[in-house]
Amino acid sequence: MKHRKPVLDRRQVVAEILKRRGDALVVAGLGAPCWDITAAGDNPLNFCTWGGMGGAAMIGLGMALAQPRRRVLVITGDGEILMGLGSLATVGVQQPRNLAVIVMDNEHYGETGMQVTHTRLGVDLAGMAKAAGFRAAGTVYSQAQLAAWIPRLHRQRGPVFAAIKVTTETAPLVLPIREGPALKQRFREALLGARAFE
Amino acid sequence: MTTQSEKADNMKIATPERKNRSPVTSHPSRSSPSWPDQLHRVLTDQRMRQVAYVPDSGHARLIELVRADRQMRAIPLTTEEEGVALAVGAWLGGERSVLLLQSSGVGNCINMLGMIQECRVPLLMLVTMRGEWGEFNPWQVPMAQATAPSLAAMGVVVQTADRAEEVVEIVAAAGRLAFNTCRAVAVLIGQRVVGAKQFK
Numbered sequence: 326m327k328h329r330k331p332v333l334d335r336r337q338v339v340a341e342i343l344k345r346r347g348d349a350l351v352v353a354g355l356g357a358p359c360w361d362i363t364a365a366g367d368n369p370l371n372f373c374t375w376g377g378m379g380g381a382a383m384i385g386l387g388m389a390l391a392q393p394r395r396r397v398l399v400i401t402g403d404g405e406i407l408m409g410l411g412s413l414a415t416v417g418v419q420q421p422r423n424l425a426v427i428v429m430d431n432e433h434y435g436e437t438g439m440q441v442t443h444t445r446l447g448v449d450l451a452g453m454a455k456a457a458g459f460r461a462a463g464t465v466y467s468q469a470q471l472a473a474w475i476p477r478l479h480r481q482r483g484p485v486f487a488a489i490k491v492t493t494e495t496a497p498l499v500l501p502i503r504e505g506p507a508l509k510q511r512f513r514e515a516l517l518g519a520r521a522f523e
Numbered sequence: 524m525t526t527q528s529e530k531a532d533n534m535k536i537a538t539p540e541r542k543n544r545s546p547v548t549s550h551p552s553r554s555s556p557s558w559p560d561q562l563h564r565v566l567t568d569q570r571m572r573q574v575a576y577v578p579d580s581g582h583a584r585l586i587e588l589v590r591a592d593r594q595m596r597a598i599p600l601t602t603e604e605e606g607v608a609l610a611v612g613a614w615l616g617g618e619r620s621v622l623l624l625q626s627s628g629v630g631n632c633i634n635m636l637g638m639i640q641e642c643r644v645p646l647l648m649l650v651t652m653r654g655e656w657g658e659f660n661p662w663q664v665p666m667a668q669a670t671a672p673s674l675a676a677m678g679v680v681v682q683t684a685d686r687a688e689e690v691v692e693i694v695a696a697a698g699r700l701a702f703n704t705c706r707a708v709a710v711l712i713g714q715r716v717v718g719a720k721q722f723k
Contacts, residue, residue: 380608387612
């Protein structure tokens, strides 16, 4: 299959998705997805990981099961999801209605020297998600496709999966809080109120 | 060696218990429930809602009980570190989770446990041991020997239950320690308790 060169800008894509987040809970995979969601506006209901590579979708699953009335968006990278492909199967088995997994797929390991990932070499993440039992899964290449997918990411019955093809253009670093307990406690207090301290 | 010996349905569990009841196939007697039945009660009492697992025969009865319990969500995993990440999401969302695994799966969790330590997320791991007591399979031994040291190296509090009658008390205490003090606690349930798989 001929390679189709990504054209979308990751910062713009993430900003457009999060503009309509409402009260959604957002988990970001380590690296650029964290800078992207922070650039779109810091929010206590963002949980940015600085490690635990391969775990973002599972964090999203635990959260979605615990909070079935809130939308949970996992925004992560292609390298990160490739490290936890089994989690697609685990999500598929659980069928969380409120979970969307969104991969900002630049087909490269952007934090470690821009080596190509498997997605540049033909691996179809959306196809894998679909086969794992996601109710909707697709690859987004164009602005028009993105416009059609954004409402699905926020509202369609999950689990929903989108691999959004973005360029390798790096944007300025916008760093979230680094300290784990601060990130955790800020998130829990915003979500659970006084229960966060029980 | 016979080809029959490789059939899963011919593999039996030998237990050191006097009655020679297998924890896998046994059901609670009228007089005293088995330790897995009592563990299920502990998980209920401690409000564990998400029970993640990679199967082990030592956990078979508990998994059966969890799957039948409408108050708990049974979450089969493809690999154990998924359960570590799940625990982070569950806790952020206000629910408690527990991870059931066998000792070989501890090795799969190591890097993900860094997130638990850094974020001070409570995590209860119930680890059934393989490769330490009357083991037949030599490939199980290296990870068995490394289980406690590697957990300790990742900041997990390690407690050991080597007798059936102490499992429940130790798990109940470990659950309180994990969730009262926001840290990872692993209970290693000895192979002496769960029994060694017999390849015949």
